[in-house]
Amino acid sequence: MPVNLHFPNNLLPVAGVRLGPAEAAIKKPGRKDLLLIELAAGSRVAGVFTQNSFAAAPVTVCREYLAAGAAIRALVINAGNANAATGNAGVADAKAIGAAVAQSLGCEATQVLPFSTGVIGQRLPVARMLAAIPQAQANLRAESWGEAAQAIMTTDTVAKGASRRVNTAQGPVTVTGIAKGVGMIHPDMATLLAFVCTDARLTPAATQAAIKQAAAESFNCATVDGDTSTNDSFVLCATAQAGTRDIDIADADYATILAAITDVSIELAQAIVRDGEGATKFITIEVGGARDAAEARKVALSIAHSPLVKTAMFASDANWGRIVMAIGKAGVDGLHPSTVSVALDAVPLIEGGEPHPAYREELGAAVVAQSEFSIRVGLGRGTAQARVWTCDFSYDYVKINAEYRT
C-alpha cells in the first residue's frame, strides 16, 4: 500500500514532447512496457546517472552520446529487463534499439538515448522490442504522460508523475516529469528512472546546472533500502519551445524555472519513497546543528538505513533507543550525547542525550502511528543541516523482494 500516493491524472503536456507507449512483451505480454519520448529539434538534454561500478549498458550508451554532445531527439525506455551485467553485447543491444528508433524518426543513432529497468543479467529481447517501435511511434501524443508513467513501472504499485506551470518574463513555462522505482533506491544517484521535461528555453549550461541542483534537492534525499541500482538515470529535457530567447543561469527567470523543476523532482522523489517496497509510513528525517552538511547527511542516512529503526517505525513503536543507536553509529567524530536532541514531529524525546523529562510513551506513539511524520535530530555542534525521506520496513518489503523473480 503506497503512502498517500495516487495516480497522477493532471499531468500537463509540454510543448515539444510527445510520448508513445507500446507493448513489447519484454518480460511477459499483457502490458505496455516500452516508451518512446520524442523531443522537438533544438531540445537541450542533460542527465545524471548511477555511481554503481556495474553501470548498466544503457547508462554507458547515454554517457557516451551525451559526452559527444549529440542533439538528443528521443528517449527510448523499457521496463522488465535492466540490460545490466550484459557486457559488450548489452551495449550493442541498447545501441541497436536506439538506432532503430533513430531510423523511424529520421535522426542519427547518437541522438536517441536508451534506458532500461528490470531484471539484471539477461539480454534484452531485441527482436520483440524492434517490432514494437512502430507501435510506439504511432502512439506518440503530447497528452500521454499518465500512460507513459505506467509503461515504465516495474514493482511500482502507482504510476508517478508531477507537473508545475510557472510564469516567467517570457510567458508561462511548463514542467512535467515521470519516474519509476520503489526499491534499490539510494541517494547516490537516486531513483531508478526519472524524466523531467520543460518547454523552457534553457541554455545547455543552464540545463546541466538545473539537473544537478534539482537532483541534489530531490532524488539524492530519497532512500528506500540503501541499495543503489545499476541503472539509475535522471534526465532533464528542455525543449526550448517557450519564449523567444535563451535563459542562462544568470537570467532572473532561471531561478523561477529551476524552482519548478526542483518541485517536480521532489514530488517524484517523494512518490518513490511513498511507494517504497512494502512502505506503510512516509518518514522525513531532519538533522540540524551539524558542523557541515555532510555530517548532517551522514546522521540522517544512518537513521534512514537502520533496519532496526525501520522495523520499529513499521510497528508504530516510538523506540527512540534505536534512533539514538543510529545517530551514535553514524561515525561523527567527537559527537557527544550531551549535545544531542531528538524529537518526533513536535514531541521532544531526547535532550542532552537523555530522555526529555516531559516525554511519555503515549506522546511518541501518537506521532509514529501517523502515516507521515518527522524524526528531528539536533547535533548541537554547528548550524548545517540535511533532510532525507524514507519509509518503514515491513513484512511486505521482504515478501516483494523475496518473490521478485518467481
Add this chain to the structure above:
Amino acid sequence: MPVNLHFPNNLLPVAGVRLGPAEAAIKKPGRKDLLLIELAAGSRVAGVFTQNSFAAAPVTVCREYLAAGAAIRALVINAGNANAATGNAGVADAKAIGAAVAQSLGCEATQVLPFSTGVIGQRLPVARMLAAIPQAQANLRAESWGEAAQAIMTTDTVAKGASRRVNTAQGPVTVTGIAKGVGMIHPDMATLLAFVCTDARLTPAATQAAIKQAAAESFNCATVDGDTSTNDSFVLCATAQAGTRDIDIADADYATILAAITDVSIELAQAIVRDGEGATKFITIEVGGARDAAEARKVALSIAHSPLVKTAMFASDANWGRIVMAIGKAGVDGLHPSTVSVALDAVPLIEGGEPHPAYREELGAAVVAQSEFSIRVGLGRGTAQARVWTCDFSYDYVKINAEYRT
C-alpha cells in the same frame, strides 16, 4: 530458527573462574537475568567496546576502570535493560551495582566491571539487582557456563558458548567463552556481549594483544543487520592459573593460546550470526583480489548489508544481479566489471563482469537452497582479501524487531 546451532553442553570449566546466575526480575520475573563472574586474584583482563557515540553507561564505567589499571576481580552482567542513554544517573547506577558486588566479594568497587544489555533509555532497577547479588554469589560455581550463557540472553533463541583445550610447554590451557546477541550486530566492534576466559598466564600486554587480534578475526567479521549497539563489549580474562611463568607475545606458547582464543571467539561470532534475528541461512562472504584488505572488506560488507541480497537469499533465489549491484555500490574507486568474478560455493556465476557461459539457474539455486553456503567474489585487481559472516533477511526479522517492545 537458528541455523545449525545447539545449546553448548560441553563448556569446560576454567581454573580461576566461577559463575553465579541469579534472578533479578529486571525486565520481568521468571528467568535468570543477572550473572556474576568471579575471577581469581591476579587475573589479567582486557576489553574492546562499541564505537557508537552513544556508548552505554556500563561501557563508560568499564573504560574508566580498565584505563585506571584496576586489577579486575569480577564482572556483573544483566539482561533486560541496556542502561544506555541514561546519562550520569546511569553511570551512577552501574557503579552502584559494581560497588555492591565488590563489597560482597571483599574487593574495591573499581575491580568490578559492569555490563548491561536490553532495552535502551530506561534506568536500571537497581534495588532489585542489589537484592539479587547475594543469590548470584551463593550460586557461584566453576561448572555453570551453560547456565551463565542463558542468563545473558535477550532475544537470543539459543545460548552461545564454546571451549577449546590446547597443550603448551607449561601444560594444558583451557579457553571457554560465552556470548549473547542476535540483532544490532555490526563489525565495528562486534557482538553485544562476549566474555572469553582462559587459565593461561598471559601477561597484561599479551592479554591486550590477544583480544585485539581475536576480535579482528571473529566478532568484527560478523554482521546481522549492520546496526551497532550502544553496549557492545568483548572481554578477555586470563586467570593465570595454568603454568608457572608469564607468557608474553614473543613466547612460542602465545601463538597456541591466541589460536585457541581466536577459535572460541570465531565460534561465538558465528553462533551470533547463526542465531541472527529471523535467520534461515548462514552465509560466508569471501572477497579476494582486492588492492588492500579495507577494499575487500568494504565489498564484503556491502553484500552482507544489502537488504536486496539478504531477502533474495531468504527466498533461496540465486539473484546474482543483486550481488553484482552490491559489489558495484561498495564505492571501490576505479573498479571495472570486466575484472570481477562471482561464485556461489564452487559454482561460477560471473566472470569478467558477465554471466559465466556454463552458469545455469539450477546450479545457483541448488547452492542457495542450502542452509550454509559461500558467496565468493574476486575483484581481479590485487591480492588482499576479507571474509565476513552474515545471515539472510526474513519475515521473522521484521516480526522480531517490530514486536520487540510490545
